[in-house]
Amino acid sequence: MRTRRAMVGRLYRELNLTAGQVMGFGVTTERRRQTVYDNQNNGRVFLPGVRSRGWGDPPVQDAAVNQAYDGSAATYDFYSDVLGRDSVDGAGMELVSTVHYGVGFDNALWDGAQMIYGDGSGHIFQVGALTRSLDVIAHELTHGVTEFTAGLIYSKQSGALNESMSDVFGSLVKQYSLNQTADQADWLIGEGTLVPQLGRALRSMSQPGTAFSGDRQPMHMDHYVNLPDDNDPRNDNGGVHVNSGIPNHAFYLAATTLGGHAWEVAGKVWYTALTKLIRPHTQFREAAQATVDVAGSQFGNDEQAAVLDAWKAVGVLQ
Known part of the structure; x- marks a missing residue:
């Protein structure tokens, strides 16, 4: 499919x-x-x-x-x-x-x-x-948005960015529907969808790797999981659902640093990057730089610094 x-x-x-x-x-x-x-x-x-x-x-x-x-x-x-x-x-x-x-x-x-x-x-x-689960619905529909815009190839880092963009906007749709600020949001994707013995959610953007039993999402490039894209489902298209924890956490850090409603600044930055600058084979570093550039041009120095610091904190930029 x-x-x-x-x-x-x-x-x-x-x-x-x-x-x-x-x-x-x-x-x-x-x-x-x-x-x-x-x-x-x-x-x-x-x-x-x-x-x-x-x-x-x-x-x-x-x-x-x-x-x-x-x-x-x-x-x-x-x-x-x-x-x-x-x-x-x-x-x-x-x-x-x-x-x-x-x-x-x-x-x-x-x-x-x-x-x-x-x-x-x-x-x-x-x-x-x-x-x-509203965030699951919005996550999947955002794959459609990505399909019509950046077209991120579903493999390794570009695929992890594809998954991360869906998590970002899945969470934002839920936050928007609840009128939550970044500090009020749970930053969980698919909370309550799994049977209880497996875990509380599919992913955590605030604490990647803690959502369910067996969750191995990293939150820093030091722990990037280098998997082959070899059609073996155990390898997740080169770790697209695994390594998405890194850009997910960067968005969480940027949004909570900026404060207020996450869709008002961080969400608009990520959306502009997705629809205007990111391309099918874009890697983490290129996507990060795109969001930094958009934050500076679309908002200002403080917003740009928050986005830059977020990507530095997860080891994508230096």
């Missing part, structure tokens, strides 16, 4: 095609920004599934449908109201979601054209938890 996402994203960027041209759907009308479908546990052959709720429709009896609808709406509103972006493609792309995907499917993901939510098996993810 991630391979498909990468291929679709490349078509968008290199051929300058719209979502509708590539996938045959996805262009919004004036009245409709999102639609939720029910896969009825049938898997990929039945995507997107049976239409369950469209834009402006009232809630239905299925909690997963309503949660996917509300999470997509909250993410759309954040990007629109805070960053001036019209949907994931910046051009009003309809947000299509499918719930009840497969049987006990332990994942939620953006597949290049739409959101897919499994129900969870109860062994890794709690049943129903993936549609309840």
Whole structure:
């Protein structure tokens, strides 16, 4: 599915095609920004599934449908109201979601054209938890934003940046919905989605490596995990979910140093870097310098110093 996402994203960027041209759907009308479908546990052959709720429709009896609808709406509103972006493609792309995907499917993901939510098996993810988690929804939809902008290659450092950008904006959407300051936020991604015996969350941006049992995310380049990108799932595409802890922690440090609402300065800096300066093969150091440059040009010396110090603290810049 991630391979498909990468291929679709490349078509968008290199051929300058719209979502509708590539996938045959996805262009919004004036009245409709999102639609939720029910896969009825049938898997990929039945995507997107049976239409369950469209834009402006009232809630239905299925909690997963309503949660996917509300999470997509909250993410759309954040990007629109805070960053001036019209949907994931910046051009009003309809947000299509499918719930009840497969049987006990332990994942939620953006597949290049739409959101897919499994129900969870109860062994890794709690049943129903993936549609309840706003930051997970926003994380996955941000993969769509990255797909249409920087196109970060899903491997090693560029892939870790891809994952980190999704964590950054996943957390910001949650903070925005709760009107939390950087100091008030928990900086956890997917809190309460895992079964309790595994841990409290998928990742911690404030303390990488502490979210769940077996979490080996580093927070400093001294502990960067050098894994091969060899199609072995144990190696995580060269450690994209592992090493994302380093840029995640840099954002956390910058946001908490700047204070206030994290989306107002740090979030805008990271968004401008993602959409204007970062490219498919960008590495940690290049991305860090991009955010430092944006902080100085878009805000000022104090903001630039906070961003620079954050990247120094995690060992990416000196």
